[in-house]
Amino acid sequence: MRPTQITRATVEPFNIALPRPFETAAARRTAAHNVLLTLELAGGAQGTGEVAPAPHVTGEDQADTLRRLEAFAGALVGQDVARYRALSEAFRRAYPEAPAARAGLESALLDAYCRHLGVPLFHFLGGATAELRTDVTVPIVAPAEAEEVARQAVAQGFTDLKVKVGAGNHDFERTLAVARAAPGVPIRLDGNQGFTPEGAVAFLRRVLDAGVTVALYEQPVPREDLAGMRFVRERVSVPVAADESVIHPEDAYRVAQAGAADVVNLKLMKSGVLGALAIAGLCRAAGLRLMLGCMLESRLGISVAAHLAAGLGGFDFLDLDGHLLTGDTCASGGFSQTGSRLSLSPDLPGHAATRV
Ligand SMILES: [Mg+2]
Known part of the structure; x- marks a missing residue:
């Protein structure tokens, strides 16, 4: 038996109160x-992958995800993680x-393979950098609470903030x-x-007229309205990002053809790692x-995103704050963080995060 053969695949719910x-x-x-998927290899390495389904974006929920991964787990046993593309x-x-x-699934396969090889995932993906800069998100809350969240973020050393808008209130x-x-702070x-x-x-003109520095305008209009995205883009000076408009690679092609955005916000939970x-x-x-963003992943999933961004390089905007939004008590490792700065270790294999 090859040491990279999968001997066990475990699927379990992973619930986190925010x-x-x-x-x-x-x-x-x-x-x-x-949902968590854990793979064990014949050589002793383990890999973990987290799924943070966002029903309003891809239509998946926890029950679907458990059912699909449990049904596939049997087929994984005996397979070689080195063939991660074929398995995906x-x-x-x-x-x-x-x-x-x-x-x-891809996170668990790549984590197990990299831990077996003794290689950090960001090195496996190219090792473009080990240092990243992320924002933290202010959700739709009352203005006084938003001010308090932002004040705390600045005190913690965040140099980029994202604000949720578009709900009208x-x-x-x-x-x-x-x-x-x-x-x-932009x-x-x-x-x-x-x-x-x-x-x-x-809305954007009103904000700019009030003297606010806006660095990015993400998915202002419905995902299928590429003409509307372009309409906005042609009338404002701020770069426009497509998020929900891009799930599959062919969506990115359509956005480019339509001139609908300056930036594309990739997320592992929309498109998979590959x-x-x-x-x-x-x-x-x-x-x-x-741009690379996230859903409500814990540190386990955010670590995979951080390793992808660092391995590949060239991400101008990172929004990797799922671990903070979920309280960051369920996992450790993966990266170290001071405010906006994330650092990855060249000495820790895989995505380097561990469930607590
Ligand atoms: Mg978004």
Whole structure:
């Protein structure tokens, strides 16, 4: 038996109560209903992958994910993790509409393989850098609470903030409250599909006229309205990012063709790890800048995203804060963090995160 052969695959629910509700224009969450897949290899290495399904984005939930991964787990035993692309493709053929589950599977395969090899995942993916800079997100909360969240973030050393807007209730006041609490900090606005094209332009102009520095305008209009994204992009000076508009690599191609965005926000839970690599290549060829975001992953899933961004390089915007939004008590390792700065260790194999 080869040491990279899978001898055991375990699937389990991974529920995390959020320290504060997380609300966007698309959803309100009080808990993360995630799933863990653990693989054991004949040579003794283990790999872990986390799935953080976002039903409003890919249609997957915890129950679907458990059922699909449990059904596939039997087929994994006896397979060689070195064939991770072939194994991912077999899962994709069986469940074409389950990118978040596929992300967890690919994370576990790559983690197990890299731990067997004794190589950090970010080195396996190219080792472009070991240092990253992320933002932290202010969800849809009342302006006073937004101000407090932003004040704490600045005190913790965050140099980039993202503010959720597009829900209609106090968007302008919330944005101004954050800007007041974080003077000089560039703000990323995320509409989560909540505006009309005209409304998106008017809102951003109002914010800019108030003197706020806006670094990015993410998914202001519904995902399928690429003409609306382009309408916004042609009327504002701030780069526009496509998030929900891009799930599959062919979506990124359509966004590029339509001139609908300057930036594409990749997420492992939308596209899988290998799909994110494909989209990143496509974006580079099309002159679209790269962002990497997340859903409500714990440190286990965020570590995979951090290793991907560091391995590949070239990500101008990182929004890797799922571990903070979920309280960061369920896992350790993966990376070290001081405020916005994330550092990856060249000495720890795999994604380097461990469940606590
Ligand atoms: Mg977004």
